[in-house]
Amino acid sequence: MKTGIPFSLKGAEFRYPDEAENTLFPLDLEIRPGEWVAVLGPNGSGKTTLLKMLNALLVPTQGLCFVDGVDSSDLNLTGSIREKVSMVFQNPEDQIVAAIVEEDVAFGPENLGLEPEDIRIRVRDALTTANLWEKRTLPISSLSGGQKQRLALAGIFAMKPKALLLDEALSMLDPYSKKEIIKLIINEHKSGITIVQVTHDLDEILFADRVIVMENGEITCDESINEFLRRSKENLHEMKLKKPDISILRELLINKKIIPENTKSDIDSINKALCLL
Structure with a gap:
């Protein structure tokens, strides 16, 4: 069941007040409920600005942005949009608001005005999901970088959003922590929630449904994950992107007829195919 919300951009542009040119040029984009969309592109291509527009942190200078059917420029509805849409940033320190783990996770539900018992349940469930329940009474300063990012996600989970926006949320993590966070996502x-994920690392996008590539404030590619992964290394290089290592391995094994052509581009699927030999 798709419990996520849709997003719709109609000719949406954005220009920062101190900039002479647009950061985003007219964008027409539809994101369906429950869809996982990966947004790729070089620095300065407008990816983060797009995310902030989807969370009503920014509103289009021209055109329209609809979040779950609501015009994001309606300031009276900004609060309701933020309740439905949560954003995780690159540095978890940017989202920490308390000194103790469980207090930090409780902050969002408290701001929603929930009853104390409901808050306790949400905190317990979110910390359990993020594998941090045993650390609930510890100071946040004692956590590792990976644990702090899990804490940031726990704070989001406790809000029960309909959409999750990830802005390079995994880029500062070691490989083990990154794998654990991806499992949570x-x-x-x-x-059923909607996910929009900005990243430079193509190895992070393998579970997405769809890939969007941006350059100079415009969408230059919009296709399914399967279509995107079939692109050649040379073609991706022209787009200033690097083919995922796991996708290269999959192609090598398929070309040597070691695994079936319908094997998916993730390590678990490849391992399963190899175990069936």
Whole structure:
């Protein structure tokens, strides 16, 4: 069941007040409820600005942005949009608002005006999901970088958003922590929420449904994940992107007829195919 919300941009542009030119040129984009969309592109291509527009942190200078059917420029409805849409940034320190783990996770639900018992339940469930329940009474300063990013996600999970926006949220993590965070995001996506993920690392996009590539404030590519992964290394290089290592491995194994052509481009699927040999 898709519990996520849709987004719709109609000729949406954006220009920062101190800039002479647009950061985003007229964009027409539809994101369906429950869809996982990866947004790629070089620095300065407008990816983060797009995310902020989807969360009503920025409103179009021209055109329209609709979040779950609501015009994001309606200031009377900004609060309701933020309740539905949550954003995770590159540095978890930017989202920490308390000194103790469980207090930080409780901050969002408290601001929603929930009853104390409901808050306790949400905090417990979110910390359990993020594998941080045992650390609930610890100072946040004692957590590792990966644990702090899990804490940032726990704070989001406690809000029960309909959409999750990720702005390079995994880029500062070691490989093990990155894998753990991706598992959490995959599980959350299974509940039906919409995910829009900005990243430079193509190895992070393998579970997305769809890929958008941006350059100079415009969308230059919009296709399914399967279509995108079939692109050649040379073609991706022209787009200033690097083919995922796991996708290269998959192609090598398929070309040597070691695994079936319908094997998906993730390590678990490849391992399963190899175990069936």
